[in-house]
Amino acid sequence: MNNIIGMFRGSKNSLESGGISAADTTDDLIRCPDCKCFESRKAIAKNKAVCANCGHHFRVSARNRIVMIADRDTFTEHDASVTSCDPLDFPGYRDKLERAKDETGENEAVITGEAKIGGECCVIISMEPRFIMASMGSAVGEKICRAFEYATENHLPVVAFTASGGARMQEGILSLMQMAKVSAAVGRHGDAGNLYITVLTDPTTGGVTASFAMLGDIILAEPRALVGFAGRRVIEQTTKKKLPEDFQRAEFLLEHGIIDNIVERKDLKQTLSLIIKLHSKCDNKMEDYKKYLSDKMNELKYKYEYDEDKNNLNSWEKVQAARSSMRPTALEYIDRLTKNFYELHGDRMYGDDKSVIGGIAMFGKQPVTVVGLQKGMDTKDNIYRNFGMPQPEGYRKSLRLIKQAEKFHRPVICFVDTPGAYPGMGAEERGQ
Numbered sequence: 001m002n003n004i005i006g007m008f009r010g011s012k013n014s015l016e017s018g019g020i021s022a023a024d025t026t027d028d029l030i031r032c033p034d035c036k037c038f039e040s041r042k043a044i045a046k047n048k049a050v051c052a053n054c055g056h057h058f059r060v061s062a063r064n065r066i067v068m069i070a071d072r073d074t075f076t077e078h079d080a081s082v083t084s085c086d087p088l089d090f091p092g093y094r095d096k097l098e099r100a101k102d103e104t105g106e107n108e109a110v111i112t113g114e115a116k117i118g119g120e121c122c123v124i125i126s127m128e129p130r131f132i133m134a135s136m137g138s139a140v141g142e143k144i145c146r147a148f149e150y151a152t153e154n155h156l157p158v159v160a161f162t163a164s165g166g167a168r169m170q171e172g173i174l175s176l177m178q179m180a181k182v183s184a185a186v187g188r189h190g191d192a193g194n195l196y197i198t199v200l201t202d203p204t205t206g207g208v209t210a211s212f213a214m215l216g217d218i219i220l221a222e223p224r225a226l227v228g229f230a231g232r233r234v235i236e237q238t239t240k241k242k243l244p245e246d247f248q249r250a251e252f253l254l255e256h257g258i259i260d261n262i263v264e265r266k267d268l269k270q271t272l273s274l275i276i277k278l279h280s281k282c283d284n285k286m287e288d289y290k291k292y293l294s295d296k297m298n299e300l301k302y303k304y305e306y307d308e309d310k311n312n313l314n315s316w317e318k319v320q321a322a323r324s325s326m327r328p329t330a331l332e333y334i335d336r337l338t339k340n341f342y343e344l345h346g347d348r349m350y351g352d353d354k355s356v357i358g359g360i361a362m363f364g365k366q367p368v369t370v371v372g373l374q375k376g377m378d379t380k381d382n383i384y385r386n387f388g389m390p391q392p393e394g395y396r397k398s399l400r401l402i403k404q405a406e407k408f409h410r411p412v413i414c415f416v417d418t419p420g421a422y423p424g425m426g427a428e429e430r431g432q
Contacts, residue, residue: 061104069269081107084139090170118269120276123157127208132168135166136164152192157276158194158195159199163202166206186215202224260346354384367408368412370415389421
């Protein structure tokens with residue numbers, strides 16, 4: 001905790017890069033930029049650098065991020081000596097690098113290494129927002145590539161915490177080249193069947209967003225994190241339109257299907273540990289799980305308004321039974337058949353279809369992908385779920401999760417319960 005308290009001390013520049021200005025601090029207190037309340041450094045540090053009043057997530061340093069996430073004494077740093085040079089002899093760049101090193105105590109804007117999270121081995125990539133706003137120069141790209149190559153060689157998952165202003169323009173084209181370089185390293189890691197989790201923190205912008213930050217198998221974000229490519233002012237000046245207040249925030253991305261979930265900092269370590277465990281391999285034969293599924297289904301008993309003996313139902317009664325609100329939904333089946341279900345959202349293109357439920361879970365001892373068509377239990381819930389009628393983004397979400405299951409050699413359990421695809425104009429426009 002003392003390290004986290006130290007994060008809020010230092011020069012005016014270090015405070016501003018941490019998400020607060022010098023005007024918002026006193027010797028012992030820091031004012032939250034959202035709710036404007038003052039809290040002590042000790043109270044903020046004790047709450048994992050989160051405002052206890054409104055939940056605002058302060059920016060944290062790369063090393064403190066690792067302390068919060070990794071199991072105690074398990075982190076081993078890699079490539080600590082790799083640092084930037086000045087390939088273009090850019091005016092003032094060398095001085096800026098030296099100031100960043102002095103203020104942060106780091107050689108570069110990213111820290112990489114191997115650690116355990118909840119007992120699970122992984123490679124961690126953590127960006128340092130106080131080091132020239134964690135801009136991605138050639139040294140940053142090199143460290144990230146080496147981290148992925150190490151993870152590929154040792155068949156380890158990668159967890160990357162992104163926080164960056166984008167490419168480091170003092171290095172010109174050499175900086176922009178890192179986008180393709182790190183993306184290729186991510187691709188090789190994925191082709192080998194390895195897991196990559198991205199955690200988007202405030203801010204993740206520019207070339208980092210346009211490359212490895214958005215290539216995760218699972219993409220998580222902290223609440224209210226700023227995530228985007230072009231800056232807000234650039235977009236408003238170009239389009240001459242006022243943008244919504246939540247534009248480019250994590251909640252905006254979740255609604256539009258770009259990320260899988262938003263996770264508060266206090267839950268992040270447990271969430272990452274669960275996701276890594278759910279991607280562990282199991283060598284059991286599926287015949288065993290087919291019997292397990294059959295036994296579980298037989299355990300599910302629901303009372304209907306009608307005779308349970310189907311032979312005693314006439315045609316209209318069967319229709320009424322199919323429409324009964326007492327029938328179990330996909331979520332109820334998932335809850336009773338699996339454990340540790342973790343829902344994943346979005347099609348990565350347009351939106352998150354609420355009529356399609358998908359995610360990963362444990363089925364007995366076997367990790368599985370689960371996809372289900374979800375109806376509501378009442379009128380309000382049915383409207384929210386679009387009466388179980390999927391739209392194109394729902395099908396794309398299903399396809400994304402099923403392809404992900406193929407990559408990790410997971411079985412897929414699918415629950416079909418729908419009157420059909422949504423017959424709307426928007427569905428046709430978006431490629432039904």
